[in-house]
Amino acid sequence: MLRITMSITQQPRARGPGATRFAIIGGGYTGAIIARHLAERAHERIDQILVFEPRTELGAGLAYSAPDPSLRLNVAAHRMRAVPGDPGAFAVWLKKTGRLSADVSAVTDSGIYARRSDFGDFMGELLRPHMETGRILHVREQVVSMERTSAGWTLFTKSGTPTVVDAVVIATGHAPAKTPFQIPTHLMRTGQCVAAGDIGGLKRISTDETILIVGSGLSALDALSCLKSRNHRGPITILSRSGLLPRSHARGDFSPYGDFTLEQPTAISVLRRFRDVVAELTRDGVPWQSAMDALRHQGQTLWMQMPQQEQRRVLRHLRRWYEVHRFRMPPQIEALLQTEVGDAPVTFLSGRLTKVGSHGDRIRVDLSRRITKTAETLEVDRIIVATGPDQSNVLDYQPFLKNLADQGMLRPDRLGLGIDCDHLCRAISLRGNPQPSIVVAGPLTRGRFGEITGVPEIASQASAIVDYLLRWSTQQTRTIEIGA
Ligand SMILES: Cc1cc2nc3c(=O)[nH]c(=O)nc-3n(C[C@H](O)[C@H](O)[C@H](O)COP(=O)(O)OP(=O)(O)OC[C@H]3O[C@@H](n4cnc5c(N)ncnc54)[C@H](O)[C@@H]3O)c2cc1C
Numbered sequence: 001m002l003r004i005t006m007s008i009t010q011q012p013r014a015r016g017p018g019a020t021r022f023a024i025i026g027g028g029y030t031g032a033i034i035a036r037h038l039a040e041r042a043h044e045r046i047d048q049i050l051v052f053e054p055r056t057e058l059g060a061g062l063a064y065s066a067p068d069p070s071l072r073l074n075v076a077a078h079r080m081r082a083v084p085g086d087p088g089a090f091a092v093w094l095k096k097t098g099r100l101s102a103d104v105s106a107v108t109d110s111g112i113y114a115r116r117s118d119f120g121d122f123m124g125e126l127l128r129p130h131m132e133t134g135r136i137l138h139v140r141e142q143v144v145s146m147e148r149t150s151a152g153w154t155l156f157t158k159s160g161t162p163t164v165v166d167a168v169v170i171a172t173g174h175a176p177a178k179t180p181f182q183i184p185t186h187l188m189r190t191g192q193c194v195a196a197g198d199i200g201g202l203k204r205i206s207t208d209e210t211i212l213i214v215g216s217g218l219s220a221l222d223a224l225s226c227l228k229s230r231n232h233r234g235p236i237t238i239l240s241r242s243g244l245l246p247r248s249h250a251r252g253d254f255s256p257y258g259d260f261t262l263e264q265p266t267a268i269s270v271l272r273r274f275r276d277v278v279a280e281l282t283r284d285g286v287p288w289q290s291a292m293d294a295l296r297h298q299g300q301t302l303w304m305q306m307p308q309q310e311q312r313r314v315l316r317h318l319r320r321w322y323e324v325h326r327f328r329m330p331p332q333i334e335a336l337l338q339t340e341v342g343d344a345p346v347t348f349l350s351g352r353l354t355k356v357g358s359h360g361d362r363i364r365v366d367l368s369r370r371i372t373k374t375a376e377t378l379e380v381d382r383i384i385v386a387t388g389p390d391q392s393n394v395l396d397y398q399p400f401l402k403n404l405a406d407q408g409m410l411r412p413d414r415l416g417l418g419i420d421c422d423h424l425c426r427a428i429s430l431r432g433n434p435q436p437s438i439v440v441a442g443p444l445t446r447g448r449f450g451e452i453t454g455v456p457e458i459a460s461q462a463s464a465i466v467d468y469l470l471r472w473s474t475q476q477t478r479t480i481e482i483g484a
Pocket residue numbers: 025026027028029030031052053054055060061062063064072073074075080141142143144171172173174175389398400441442443453454455456458
């Protein structure tokens with residue numbers, strides 16, 4: 001398939017007089033859909049849109065650049081709703097391009113669960129026409145710092161190249177996973193401990209090794225899927241604190257059902273309402289997933305109505321419960337678990353690591369079981385860290401964000417989930433003022449919006465962000481004209 005990759009040497013073209021130039025930092029799904037939507041709706045006063053993204057492709061990011069064909073979307077294709085104004089575009093594309101007929105395992109009783117890399121390719125194709133015209137430029141570089149100047153913002157990349165723009169969208173997405181502190185760093189260096197997202201590292205694992213996967217969310221199931229697709233025969237233990245696994249999707253088609261409008265929503269009142277709705281649905285033979293989908297759709301409103309102490313309660317007591325019901329496993333993984341668990345090579349444990357160290361060529365793992373608090377020791381060949389993106393350090397791992405925070409231009413949100421922003425996604429400065437020319441997008445805004453991880457929610461946010469950017473650019477132009 002034809003892939004368009006703009007080389008690092010391609011420079012932004014000269015800026016048109018009076019035109020607004022936007023930079024988007026991060027070209028995963030969030031940055032790409034904003035760029036595409038902006039390019040589609042832009043008027044003549046909008047200049048070239050620069051997307052800074054070190055990966056070779058735009059649109060794939062962390063989630064959809066997955067090179068392993070066993071890694072699948074956890075949402076049915078018709079529910080991805082990736083393109084504002086054209087919610088069925090991905091499902092149509094899968095059929096039109098022959099991707100679906102080439103991937104028979106995508107079709108399940110619960111819908112079409114396509115390969116994640118197919119979604120990445122779909123996004124790449126959406127952007128292609130705008131990259132060919134030069135409307136969108138992929139700058140294959142990492143932004144390392146950003147400075148305010150009289151001309152706007154100057155962005156500096158790793159190679160030191162400065163670029164001047166008028167406004168910036170921060171769409172740097174997920175932070176890398178944090179290795180549990182009990183795992184000594186030398187195990188990462190020797191490759192005995194591998195991150196779940198490191199597909200190359202997973203492929204180097206011999207099929208008879210004894211494996212411990214730390215974490216039991218979708219990243220753990222991804223790692224399991226990679227191993228099993230390579231006929232892994234050695235025993236695998238999956239350890240997590242809660243011991244909870246992502247739930248399954250329901251068979252057949254159903255609509256979201258349930259009204260979660262509450263006068264003063266609290267963690268407990270939402271949970272009670274959810275249970276009532278599920279009881280009602282169960283009486284009518286409708287799966288609980290219908291209530292969960294309704295709760296997800298109303299999630300942003302509920303979250304924003306909750307006082308901060310209730311939001312904290314949700315995070316403390318309901319987060320894991322919400323996540324396992326909300327982020328459900330693709331049916332293909334469910335089938336894999338059903339066949340393999342019977343043969344007992346996969347064991348699930350709930351508990352926490354207490355100590356990890358080398359033991360000859362192997363690794364000795366001491367853990368404490370959750371309910372019984374009993375100590376247990378495992379000897380394994382390899383540890384896979386699948387604890388998911390580390391949401392607690394989004395500012396620290398990005399030098400340019402840390403630098404902006406140090407200058408007081410932005411601040412972490414009060415729950416420590418991402419960057420503080422207002423309802424228009426404008427970053428809030430240390431002093432509490434919205435910054436009109438710094439917009440935050442995607443999962444980084446979860447402190448404000450709560451439910452903003454999946455593609456459909458990000459797509460609607462992208463649409464609102466583009467509305468704002470176009471309004472802002474028009475105001476800027478007027479200000480310049482009046483001043484001139
Ligand atoms: C493994 C995984 C699977 C998922 N599967 C699904 C799914 O099936 N369905 C669904 O709806 N949602 C899924 N999601 C949710 C996901 O959050 C969103 O769908 C979406 O992909 C988020 O995209 P993003 O661009 O915000 O973040 P990311 O995908 O993290 O992309 C951010 C990009 O920013 C770039 N970047 C970072 N720092 C810089 C910098 N300083 N300069 C320049 N570029 C930078 C990175 O290279 C990266 O490509 C999944 C998430 C993960 C992690």
